[in-house]
Amino acid sequence: MDGRVYNFNPGPATLPLDVLRQAQQELLNYKGTGMSVMEMSHRSKDFEAIVHEAEALCKAIAGIGDDYRVLFLQGGASMQFALIPYNFLPVGTHAYYAVTGNFAEKAFAEAQRAGLAKMAVSTAADKHNRIPAQHELNFPPEAAYLHITTNNTVYGTEWHYIPETNGVPLIADMSSNIFSRPLDYGKFALAYAGAQKNLGPAGVTLVIVRKSMLEKVPEDLPNMFSYKVMAKQNSLYNTPPTFGIYMLKLVLEWLKDLGGLPAIARQNREKAGMIYAAIDNSDGFYRGHAQKESRSLMNITFHLPSGELEQKFVAEAAAKGLVGLKGYRTVGGIRASVYNAMPRAGCELLATFMDDFAGKNR
Numbered sequence: 001m002d003g004r005v006y007n008f009n010p011g012p013a014t015l016p017l018d019v020l021r022q023a024q025q026e027l028l029n030y031k032g033t034g035m036s037v038m039e040m041s042h043r044s045k046d047f048e049a050i051v052h053e054a055e056a057l058c059k060a061i062a063g064i065g066d067d068y069r070v071l072f073l074q075g076g077a078s079m080q081f082a083l084i085p086y087n088f089l090p091v092g093t094h095a096y097y098a099v100t101g102n103f104a105e106k107a108f109a110e111a112q113r114a115g116l117a118k119m120a121v122s123t124a125a126d127k128h129n130r131i132p133a134q135h136e137l138n139f140p141p142e143a144a145y146l147h148i149t150t151n152n153t154v155y156g157t158e159w160h161y162i163p164e165t166n167g168v169p170l171i172a173d174m175s176s177n178i179f180s181r182p183l184d185y186g187k188f189a190l191a192y193a194g195a196q197k198n199l200g201p202a203g204v205t206l207v208i209v210r211k212s213m214l215e216k217v218p219e220d221l222p223n224m225f226s227y228k229v230m231a232k233q234n235s236l237y238n239t240p241p242t243f244g245i246y247m248l249k250l251v252l253e254w255l256k257d258l259g260g261l262p263a264i265a266r267q268n269r270e271k272a273g274m275i276y277a278a279i280d281n282s283d284g285f286y287r288g289h290a291q292k293e294s295r296s297l298m299n300i301t302f303h304l305p306s307g308e309l310e311q312k313f314v315a316e317a318a319a320k321g322l323v324g325l326k327g328y329r330t331v332g333g334i335r336a337s338v339y340n341a342m343p344r345a346g347c348e349l350l351a352t353f354m355d356d357f358a359g360k361n362r
């Protein structure tokens, strides 16, 4: 495989090899234009076609219709943490946040700076090792919105249900599990994701927003902060991250050709299943961080009996071409990020390595 490794990094993360090959092939001369997409005017017909196709692919994959817009923005998911309250949290109203991990905490903190934000629930007392049940979510019917983080990248937990909000707009940070399985996207008023985990390279941020939400956007916002302006200008208000959008489009074509969300979900369940089986069959040598019902199919987090063994694990895995397994600094341990583009063979090799390592170091 050209000396490539199995890259378990949490993001930026591994991309499909076929996509990289296609980008390489088209790099010097994109479809007879005589230039790279990187060198192309964002106002050109060729680039506008890329944006249109990317939007159409997103809608087809998500199964959403013309009551939604798809935007390609900058600033990462972290920028959306701030833009969401500026756009949808008018003075005198409250927004509610389910605080289930590191990024959820950051989103909540940004909303508190921009307006009145409250916690609908926090799982901090459980070290964010679980997803709260519906009955734990506290928010009133007049809430401006409820914000959730559908996959907690650092802790390795994932929402396996969509909360019922009874009309309160539901907003979700889907950075680390977007398009990883079938989901009723029509239940979300707004969903967003930094591309660098499941969609493409860093630098572009996907926002899926219900059109009716755009009517709530204040007119006096700076243009660059306004979802309404960005939608009206088809993500071309200013120069967008053109190459990133092109790469995202290639990744979505790859996903569609593979069979879309049902097909990728089957693969993801199998892939994560092999690694969770290695944890569960290790007689306690590996200790998973997440409670079983809350386990993420994208980020698998676990500890070994000691920090020394964890260091040894990471080093020996790297020598076998399994890289990027060190856990997040605040949680420690091991984290295997197995997004859509991680090949099954990488998970198989990791699971086998885990069995061997446990046998030798128990």
Ligand SMILES: *Cc1c(COP(=O)(O)O)cnc(C)c1O
Binding pocket: 011, 075, 076, 077, 078, 079, 103, 149, 151, 152, 153, 173, 174, 175, 176, 194, 195, 197
């Ligand atoms: C990675 C990540 C972020 C941060 O994304 P940036 O694009 O770096 O701002 C936010 N939320 C979640 C769930 C993430 O996984």
